[in-house]
Amino acid sequence: MSNKVVIITGAAQGIGLAAARRFAEGGYSVAMTDLKVDELNAAVAQLQSEGFEVSGHELDVANHAQGAQVVAEIIAHYGRLDALFNNAGITGHRKNVLNFDPEEIKQAEEVNLWGSLYMIQHVARYWVENKIEGAVVNVSSFVASFAEWSPFAYGISKTSVDGLTRTAAFQLGKYGIRVNSVAPGYTKTEMAIKYDYSDPKLRKAAEDKSLLNRWIEPREIANAAFFLAGDQASAITGVKLPVDAGYTTTKEDNKVSLYGENE
Numbered sequence: 003m004s005n006k007v008v009i010i011t012g013a014a015q016g017i018g019l020a021a022a023r024r025f026a027e028g029g030y031s032v033a034m035t036d037l038k039v040d041e042l043n044a045a046v047a048q049l050q051s052e053g054f055e056v057s058g059h060e061l062d063v064a065n066h067a068q069g070a071q072v073v074a075e076i077i078a079h080y081g082r083l084d085a086l087f088n089n090a091g092i093t094g095h096r097k098n099v100l101n102f103d104p105e106e107i108k109q110a111e112e113v114n115l116w117g118s119l120y121m122i123q124h125v126a127r128y129w130v131e132n133k134i135e136g137a138v139v140n141v142s143s144f145v146a147s148f149a150e151w152s153p154f155a156y157g158i159s160k161t162s163v164d165g166l167t168r169t170a171a172f173q174l175g176k177y178g179i180r181v182n183s184v185a186p187g188y189t190k191t192e193m194a195i196k197y198d199y200s201d202p203k204l205r206k207a208a209e210d211k212s213l214l215n216r217w218i219e220p221r222e223i224a225n226a227a228f229f230l231a232g233d234q235a236s237a238i239t240g241v242k243l244p245v246d247a248g249y250t251t252t253k254e255d256n257k258v259s260l261y262g263e264n265e
C-alpha cells in the first residue's frame with residue numbers, strides 16, 4: 003500500500019474520531035483503536051461508508067502485551083506505519099490529596115501516561131529496526147500548565163505526558179523519530195460535555211477563561227495533530243502545541259487590567 007498509515011488510540015469518539023476523519027481526508031490509511039468495541043465498529047463503518055481507508059482494532063492502551071500484538075497486526079495488514087496519535091485518555095476520579103484511594107488514583111496514570119509510553123515503545127521498536135523516521139503525537143492538556151483541584155490525578159498524568167514527550171523526543175531523535183504533543187483546552191467531547199459543557203454556568207466559565215471566549219471543536223485538535231504528524235512539521239520535535247483558544251496564555255484575572263486598557 004502506498005498511503006501513509008497512522009495508528010490512532012481512543013478513536014471511537016471525540017478527538018480520536020475527529021482525527022481519524024482528518025488523517026483519512028489527508029490521504030492516510032487509518033488504524034482506529036479503542037477499548038469500546040461497539041462504538042469503534044460503528045465509527046469505522048461510518049468512515050468506510052464515506053469511502054475512507056480505515057480499519058478497527060480493539061485495544062486497551064494500558065495493556066502492554068495487547069498493544070504489542072495490535073501494533074504488529076496493523077503493520078502486517080498495511081505493510082507500513084508512519085505515525086502514532088496517542089490520544090486515548092480518561093479523567094479518572096475526582097478526589098483530593100487527603101482522600102484519594104490508592105488503587106483508583108492509578109487509573110489516569112495507567113491510561114494517559116503508561117498507555118502512551120507503551121504505544122511509543124511498540125511503534126518505535128518497529129521504526130528503529132526498519133530505519134523508518136516515524137512521528138508520534140501525544141495528547142497533553144491545558145490542565146498540565148497549572149495546579150487544579152479536580153480531577154487532580156488527571157493533571158498529574160498530563161504533566162507527566164509532557165515529560166514523556168520530551169524524554170521520548172530526546173531518546174528517539176537520533177533515529178529521526180519525532181515526538182510532539184497537542185494540549186487541548188476545553189473541547190466539545192463526551193469527556194468535557196459530561197461535566198462542564200452540560201452545565202450552563204461551567205460552560206460559560208470555561209468560555210470566559212479563554213482569550214477567544216469559546217469552546218474548541220474536536221476537529222481543531224485533529225488539525226494540529228495532523229500537522230505535527232506530517233512532513234510540514236519535519237523539523238519540530240519535543241514540543242507541546244497548545245490548542246486551547248488562548249486559555250493558558252494568561253491568568254483569567256489578568257484579562258481585567260489593573261491599570262485600565264490602553265486604547
Ligand SMILES: NC(=O)c1ccc[n+]([C@@H]2O[C@H](COP(=O)([O-])OP(=O)(O)OC[C@H]3O[C@@H](n4cnc5c(N)ncnc54)[C@H](O)[C@@H]3O)[C@@H](O)[C@H]2O)c1
Binds near residue numbers: 012186189
Ligand atoms: N475534551 C477536552 O476538553 C480535553 C481537554 C484536554 C485534553 N483532552 C484529552 O484529549 C484526549 C481525547 O479525549 P476526548 O475529549 O476525545 O474524550 P472522550 O472521552 O470523548 O474519548 C476518549 C476515547 O478514549 C477511549 N479510551 C479510554 N480509555 C482507553 C484505554 N485504556 N484504551 C483505549 N482507549 C481508551 C474511550 O473509549 C474514548 O473513545 C484525551 O487524552 C483527553 O485527556 C481532552
